[in-house]
Amino acid sequence: MTTQGGSATPRTATLTDVARLAGVSIATASKAINGRAQVKAETRLRVLEAAERLSFAPNALARGLLKGRTGTVGLLTSDLEGRFSIPVLMGAEDAFGAGRVSVFLCDARGDAIREQHHVQALLSRRVDGLIVVGSRTDPRPPLSSEIPVPVVYAYAPSENPADHSITADNVGAGRLAVEHLLACGRRNIAHVSGDPGYKAAQDRAAGARAALDAAGLEMAGGQAYLGSWSEGWGRGAARMVVEQHPDVDGFFCGSDQIARGVLDALRELGRDVPGDVSVIGFDNWEVLSTNARPQLSSVDMNLERLGRVAAQRLFAAIDGTVRPGIEDLPCRVVTRASSAPIN
Amino acid sequence: MTTQGGSATPRTATLTDVARLAGVSIATASKAINGRAQVKAETRLRVLEAAERLSFAPNALARGLLKGRTGTVGLLTSDLEGRFSIPVLMGAEDAFGAGRVSVFLCDARGDAIREQHHVQALLSRRVDGLIVVGSRTDPRPPLSSEIPVPVVYAYAPSENPADHSITADNVGAGRLAVEHLLACGRRNIAHVSGDPGYKAAQDRAAGARAALDAAGLEMAGGQAYLGSWSEGWGRGAARMVVEQHPDVDGFFCGSDQIARGVLDALRELGRDVPGDVSVIGFDNWEVLSTNARPQLSSVDMNLERLGRVAAQRLFAAIDGTVRPGIEDLPCRVVTRASSAPIN
DNA sequence: ATACATTCAGAAAACCTTTTCGGTGGGTTT
DNA sequence: AAACCCACCGAAAAGGTTTTCTGAATGTAT
Secondary structure, three states: OOOOOOOOOOOOOOHHHHHHHHOOOHHHHHHHHOOOOOOOHHHHHHHHHHHHHOOOOOOHHHHHHHHOOOOEEEEEEOOOOOOOHHHHHHHHHHHHHHOOOEEEEEEOOOOHHHHHHHHHHHHHOOOOEEEEEOOOOOOEOOOOOOOOOOEEEEOOOEOOOOOEEEEEOHHHHHHHHHHHHHHOOOOOEEEEEOOOOOHHHHHHHHHHHHHHHHOOOOOOOOOOEEOOOOHHHHHHHHHHHHHHOOOOOEEEEOOHHHHHHHHHHHHHOOOOOOOOOEEEEEOOOHHHHOOOOOOOEEEEOOHHHHHHHHHHHHHHHHOOOOOOEEEEEOOEEEOOOOOOOOO | OOOOOOOOOOOOOOHHHHHHHHOOOHHHHHHHHOOOOOOOHHHHHHHHHHHHHOOOOOOHHHHHHHHOOOOEEEEEEOOOOOOOHHHHHHHHHHHHHHOOOEEEEEEOOOOHHHHHHHHHHHHHOOOOEEEEEOOOOOOEOOOOOOOOOOEEEEOOOEOOOOOEEEEEOHHHHHHHHHHHHHHOOOOOEEEEEOOOOOHHHHHHHHHHHHHHHHHOOOOOOOOOEEOOOOHHHHHHHHHHHHHHOOOOOEEEEOOHHHHHHHHHHHHHOOOOOOOOOEEEEEOOOHHHHOOOOOOOEEEEOOHHHHHHHHHHHHHHHHOOOOOOEEEEEOOEEEOOOOOOOOO
16 A cells, blocks of 8 residues: 555545546546547556556546436435335335436425425436335325426326326235135135225225125125224224124235234134134235234235336336336235135 | 427526526526625526526536535445334434435445445445445444545444444443333343344343343343244243243343234233233334333334434534544333333 | 725636547558 | 558537636725
8 A cells, every 4th residue: 555645635536637647638538447449458458457546436427417317316205114115115226226326315204395395406416317105005296297307106106197107006906815815715704904094995995895796795794894004903803893793704904913903803712813714914014924923914015016117117218218107016915824725 | 387489308497598598697697596795686686586487406416516515425224124224214314304415325235245336336426425324233344444435334333443333322221121120110020132143132131131230130030031033032932931930020122023922922821011020122113012912111222313313423524523433322211001110 | 086995797717527529640552 | 652541549528517806887085
């Protein structure tokens, strides 16, 4: 390690430094580093060595300024703490990370003006595009329409159907869940779910109804039991259902939390799962599902994939391929011990 | 809404456009917009109106290029899915969000070369600083030493004590938890915790021991029961402890998951919580703690605050105030129904 | 009326990179 | 030997902003 005199700040190296060290012009240095053709092999080598020695990192600001593309995107989330935005965000990060794109993370905390503020900042930084990820499946108001870059909405669609949104197919998911219980031979299926004010709750219930209709069956209790997304509600609802409909043999729960409550109540009531009753949850939140007794079958919304797809669509849009509208991605059932065929 | 002729791309406005529209030079326009002094009030107004009309947003790239400060920082996390990085990340986002700083989020997925890659990209983008947040409290290898910007490590400290790290005081937390149980009048306290390979498990156990020593008491069973961070382990360990030491009257659990298991086992063994036994968990993970029966007291590591402090320290470091070393932030006990004085 | 201070506006440099285009020198063809 | 081509390199412009310094105009004091 050579000490470069006792000079002041060792200012990060610039292309000019590299060029000087290699004894070429900055134009040549640039071409050498970027693999352009018009550089003699030996010259290129000299430049690359110089760059290495100075640990030169090209200034992305200058490049972005020149090319009009920064290679950055903004990721706007409404609630970081929520467990839905994170997987989406991971998927997006994943899709981008492979290439040479960096992600600005902004959490608006559910506040519209804070969001507006963030958007402003991101535009100032000349992001190439924006992904907006919501915390509920209910449609959300679109960003101010004057955004000069492509925008993709993930998880929560935009209220404007002309915008580009990627969502999880909750109706389909409800159907899948009930079909799974039917495949287990269950015929008296109850649906216990969360806050009826959530579109997710309504959609999943609708899907469940559709699957039961198709099988010519009724929902146990005649309708879904909608309450809150908590274990406590799951426990209470399960007790109620069992009391009113002792022949219930399947529970489709709107969340894994609810399912945990249902499982606890069933155990305390002496019902065996999956012997007497099959139970399936929703979200496939592993902390809850794999620690349940028995381990909990659950519907997985494939949120990471959702994030990846959103990122891919954003890429396409940046490259000019417009494809507006809502894209509804399918969910899948993850089978564990809590659901099994009647023996 | 006026249509501006059928022209091509409505290229985002630049300072030149604003200046032209206002009938001034770009220098004056810049000064007007940035609130510099040497501009007549009336001129400033004209410029601001023009900027408004063109919805002008200053190009942060150009500004950054010129000033050598970008107003961006990199947030390097090892595992986004982990529930520890997220609150830290939120706290940091929070501290920055107030000002005019944007955050690049990078998830290295626990892969060192991927991390190196991300660091390279961030330096290319000329971030003003870096926060590295880990997923375990074990010290981690520092980033390559040749980073030309300040770095702060959060949650997981750097192995190099000369680096700047912000951590949660797990030893102190262990002490706090046990002191809380002692304050409830408990005298036969067991400690059930997770994987002994985690420094967090060792530290919390050490803190617990220290508090018991100070009170002149022994740990129930003579030592901590270390296993895994799961409900199942909590259940099993609780059964074992109760069998071997029927007079146990307090459980300090290394995580809320473990505590959930302990609570379940105690209920099934007919022990009343908090009547017969007080239980306290760790992490204060609300989904688990508030859904437990009874609701679970827990130690909160104040991770958001940790993130905020990390961000503040980074700011200070960017402004030249170096303050190296490890900063150990205190935790706090959140009391709920699972721990109460003996009646 | 002259000297001088004050207020405001503009010209130009600087930040760093990419790309186009012109130029140089060597080699090849006729 | 003349004409030409090819491979390689460098000069310069462009991208958008901030800041310094100069310059002009106006107002004030003598």
